Amino acid sequence: MIPPCFCYTSLHKNFVTFIFHFILLTPQTLSLDPKFKACEPKSCGKGPEISFPFYLSGRQKSFCGYPSFDLTCDDEQKLPVLGISGEDYLINNISYLTQSLQVVNARASRDPCPSPMHNLTLHRTPFLVNPSYINFSMLYNCSDHPPDDIPTYPLACSGNTSLRSFGVFQREIKGKEKKLPSGSCQKLVHVPVSASGWSDVKLFLDMTYVDILKRGFVLNWTAHSCFLCNSSGGRCGTDDKEFVCLCPDGPKIHDTCSRNDLPPDPNVKLKVGIGAAAGVVGLTAASIFWFVYHRRKTKSYRTSSALLPRNLSSDPSSKSSDVEKAEELLVGVRLFSYEELEEATNNFDPSKELGDGGFGTVYYGKLKDGRSVAVKRLFDNNFKRAEQFRNEVEILTGLRHPNLVTLFGCSSKQSRDLLLVYEYVANGTLADHLHGPQANPSSLPWSTRLKIAVETASALKYLHASKIIHRDVKSNNILLDQNFNVKVADFGLSRLFPMDRTHVSTAPQGTPGYVDPDYHLCYQLSNKSDVYSFAVVLMELISSLPAVDITRPRQEINLSNMAVVKIQNHKLHEMVDPSLGFDTDTRVRQTVIAVAELAFQCLLSDKDLRPCMSHVQETLTRIQNNGFGSEMDVADVNKSGPLVAQSPDSVIVKWDSK
Template sequence: MIKNNSFIPDNCEAVIVAPVLRDLLKSLEYELANRYKEALHGGFELNWSASTNDTCSHCERSGGWCGLNMTSSRTLVSACFCSDGRIASHNCSSAAGKGKKSTMKHGIIIGIAASAGFFVLLCVGFIYYRHKKKQGNSPSSKSLVQNLSSMSSSKDPEKGSSAHFQTHLFSYEELEQATNHFDESEELGDGGFGTVYKGKLRDGRIVAVKRLYENNYRRVEQFRNEIDILSRLRHPNLVNLYGCTSRSERELLLVYEFVQNGTVADHLHGSRASEGILTWPVRLNIAVETADALAYLHAVNPPIIHRDVKTSNILLDSCFNVKVADFGLSRLFPTNVTHISTAPQGTPGYLDPEYHQCYQLTDKSDVYSFGVVLVELISSKPAVDITRHRKDINLANMAVDRIQNGELDQLVDEGLGYQSNEAIRKMITMVAEVAFRCLQKDGEMRPPVKEVLDTLKAIQSEGYKVAKEGKDGADNGDDAGLLKNIAPMSPDSVMNRWVSRYTTPNTSE
């Protein structure tokens, strides 16, 4: 037992002796003043036995409660605490004790019931408050927005971004009014990490407003990433970011230009496929403009890897010009490295198999995804379709197989004139060969996107020339003229590296 009582404060009215665990006893000897509470929290065993005399039994029979009372000399003596508040040395009077005890018990029961009722009401009120607050703040809570302050200020449009262009800040109320309180009838669809609504700003501009639909840090990070990427870019084939809400607002919202003609996926195999608007010249132009946007991304300093190139992220305006969108997964690519080691992210069917296997992201990952887009433009088939034969569920695998086996006709959309128009047939064949190169599993075998762009432009240019000659009444019986200025390419030749007359050698690999 510890005999040193120097730690006991002078103003204590009583000292209670309690046993502690043996393994804490030694440390208490050295740090008694600081650790006695910790020792008691560690727990202890207490053996208690009723008194052998009749003092307690007499007290309890009289309606009292047996215990200890401190005298004026600060000593503890046995006492009988009566229900009427009196303290007796042995017992309380039987009649008064029992009556008072019963009253006291009822009082205690009523007090406990009242306390429990108040606690239940308090809990219900708290739950209701949280529910209303959640409804008011919607999917992205203010606390999540404030967590963004932990990110670098260089990514904060309010503090002067490192981007070349500043981002306009909208108020939540303005965007809520613009979208008619985010009316479901104004929904345009899914935007990667949020629902997109059509809206009209006070200045009359028609916009698309993206609203976070998941309340988690990863989605917030994608939101900030899209702001940081798009605020530094300007290209006619990239969607324009008009601004966003401040991090002090109740919701995270992005505001883009409104692109009214839907996505390429909608027109190829979605809700608008039956309209048959995308003729071959339109599709080839979509391929060229998408490649142009990707070439721009890969050429800026530092380069940007989109990481989610797919037909549902390629928007079309009223003239069917391309607007590449959704930069939530995009990454800045350091110029002094060959790859970024990161967990694979993207969309099944478009994801670079080498990136998926080796966790190494490169600019060739975008090239692979673009190869899938080219095949979709040729075939009008979705990138993944579980209703197809097992080996053809993945469109990229299906395309490689058909091209290698000389069965391109089984892949191409019959409505494009592949069978009836020789010029179109040869253009589609050459685009298919470009796609074949993009879909090589070995990233080093894929061409850089700039080379892909130049080749597609050459194919498009020769196609326009043949079409013009036909309109001018020139002899167009031999459409082989389409190929006369383009290096011949075959499904066999694309297995090896080649350099088109219209491209520059790939020196980046």
């Protein structure tokens, strides 16, 4: 046991040391760090102020933002300019809260006859086009005439009077592909245009193509959040491409400045003097108090310690609560060092990329023990990404199911990046095999597809029984091994589902084409949202078509819409993959119809009418074992029509949909 006199002496010494350093370092706090000054928000004269993650080249230092977020100023418009894919885009507005910016092609703003010459390519950039857009296609120097029955927008001054240039909305191009002279044109450029839907096209009929281009569009970006740093009086920046919080007294590697980092005010010297004097007075009073207190305790200790048993336990550790929570969270999960995973992935070699998404990139790696792994590297080590990281670890650690991907471990809290280490599933994703680079009809017969559906449903049923909603069910998140066994992956958007609630109110997240419309409309997430998304996967298995394809006719861009319309109109056969043998194999025909009927029920707009995942899994298992069969009313499969289905708003559901 430590004698009280030792505690007092040590405490007194620490107080004196603190006061000494406080007085010594006070003058340094009166001058701002040069990097903090350099990253003051700037503007181009008009438009939004520019701050992290952007920086104005020539007006702000490059360390004030990320390399791919450099902007310039348009001297004429006095607006910031973003350069992408060989085109300049004027930025009219920036929302740092929603991480979005409204842009318009610079040619459309300063040229009376603008001619964008490059398609917008966002591959390997931190930007993506907001879904609220449609493509306006511009065809240059066409030798053939455009058809009279399709609305076109002439490019009046294209520079070549003998040939014709015009604009047309992309949906019209696909709808009239055989008539449009796109093959006889020298160049075709697609330009995104903000719109609430294809119905807006009617509003554009009275516009010129210049007016259409001036509507612009919205870009979203992914980068480290600056909220905490700004709130603490700092300014965000980078150091060797890594995020730092630039504080008045110097950069901090964490997200906030300490309380004494806030910018000094005009009376700072007076306040520092008062604070120092108060500190000395407080120290003196505290010293007297502790001296008297410990003298009494020492006397009591000397008279009583011989009568007490020796206390072998020490004081609690001085670990911060954050570290304790992190250690508690990661119990049973192996912690990998950054260097170990860097070596396993050959320094995160781009050639080892397995895929990427909104939150990170996945790399193939090989550990020293010979195991092949998939290393998920989250894009930025900021608050939002750290929350994602903790969410995945917490959920995956407690889950054990043969059709769920296994988590081997993750990077330690001290790692420079947030990294997750999963088992490596070697045969790609379901999307790859259905309509991607590995698509091969002979490798995915209907019996294999039905097996995939059953195993995926089994994994989702297990998640729902564990009160977890996957929230991003899609064919890209269904991994396949060499025997086409399912491993459902990517729980980055999963949330622990409260047992005492029927839904969770939250902003819609997920992948276009798979998002539950009821969730998108009411912001109410439930396990029926996964049921809807899984139904889209079922229709992918039946059709081999992607969930979203903007080259399809308007009503068929979303596969879910196409499926509902085809089933209602007794035309399911039109969207079934011909390689499945739907027209020649009775068993295939029966089971495809039964699965489509089940998917139809799962796609109902009213979530309360959809079956639960438990029923979906049981029904699929019966279909797999018996050819078809459930309580559902399936049409005579020997007739030419695929099946008879009622309207999705009036269908009678014959199961407990809770």
